[in-house]
Amino acid sequence: GEDVEQSLFLSVREGDSSVINCTYTDSSSTYLYWYKQEPGAGLQLLTYIFSNMDMKQDQRLTVLLNKKDKHLSLRIADTQTGDSAIYFCAESIGQAGTALIFGKGTTLSVSS
Amino acid sequence: DADVTQTPRNRITKTGKRIMLECSQTKGHDRMYWYRQDPGLGLRLIYYSFDVKDINKGEISDGYSVSRQAQAKFSLSLESAIPNQTALYFCATSDGPGGWTNTGELFFGEGSRLTVL
Numbered sequence: 001g002e003d004v005e006q007s008l009f010l011s012v013r014e015g016d017s018s019v020i021n022c023t024y025t026d027s028s029s030t031y032l033y034w035y036k037q038e039p040g041a042g043l044q045l046l047t048y049i050f051s052n053m054d055m056k057q058d059q060r061l062t063v064l065l066n067k068k069d070k071h072l073s074l075r076i077a078d079t080q081t082g083d084s085a086i087y088f089c090a091e092s093i094g095q096a097g098t099a100l101i102f103g104k105g106t107t108l109s110v111s112s
Numbered sequence: 113d114a115d116v117t118q119t120p121r122n123r124i125t126k127t128g129k130r131i132m133l134e135c136s137q138t139k140g141h142d143r144m145y146w147y148r149q150d151p152g153l154g155l156r157l158i159y160y161s162f163d164v165k166d167i168n169k170g171e172i173s174d175g176y177s178v179s180r181q182a183q184a185k186f187s188l189s190l191e192s193a194i195p196n197q198t199a200l201y202f203c204a205t206s207d208g209p210g211g212w213t214n215t216g217e218l219f220f221g222e223g224s225r226l227t228v229l
Contacts, residue, residue: 097209104154
């Protein structure tokens with residue numbers, strides 16, 4: 001069945017770049033997503049990439065998509081303490097884009 | 113006001129009790145979802161609905177039921193709560209599958225934390 005895998009923890013220092021990796025299984029997913037969850041809050045869409053793109057840049061965020069390897073990454077440049085959160089990779093499943101399935105989430109810890 | 117509102121935000125109950133978590137939305141979306149979040153397990157889909165007459169099971173529907181009372185309301189029930197249903201529950205909405213006209217993203221409520229003793 002469909003599955004999304006990502007590492008559980010990442011620790012970086014303020015000002016460094018953070019790279020969070022994800023692998024997925026459903027090659028028919030039209031979009032792939034990165035969500036951010038801050039403590040005590042719900043998930044908010046951080047960014048997304050259309051499946052026919054290799055890269056998307058949005059300010060400090062860079063998303064890279066390797067469809068051949070089904071690998072997605074999120075790079076955060078100049079990481080700040082406010083970026084500390086859980087980051088979820090997600091893909092859509094089903095021919096009708098039935099729902100999103102999520103990875104287990106990567107907890108990013110940023111130290112000053 | 114939040115676009116997706118969940119009530120209650122926190123609930124502590126005892127084993128065997130019936131619990132209902134409610135979700136309402138002002139986004140006008142047809143699609144609504146219930147997910148469960150457990151530490152280290154990410155989000156898992158419980159039920160989803162594409163309109164008032166459409167209810168579908170997700171990957172972990174056992175022990176849960178849902179009701180879509182209106183386009184804007186989708187409630188999740190635990191008929192007889194058990195301790196391993198202790199989790200953070202999220203309601204989400206979507207305006208459709210990802211395609212040329214929309215991204216298929218989900219919009220989440222703030223979550224309902226349920227503790228079953």
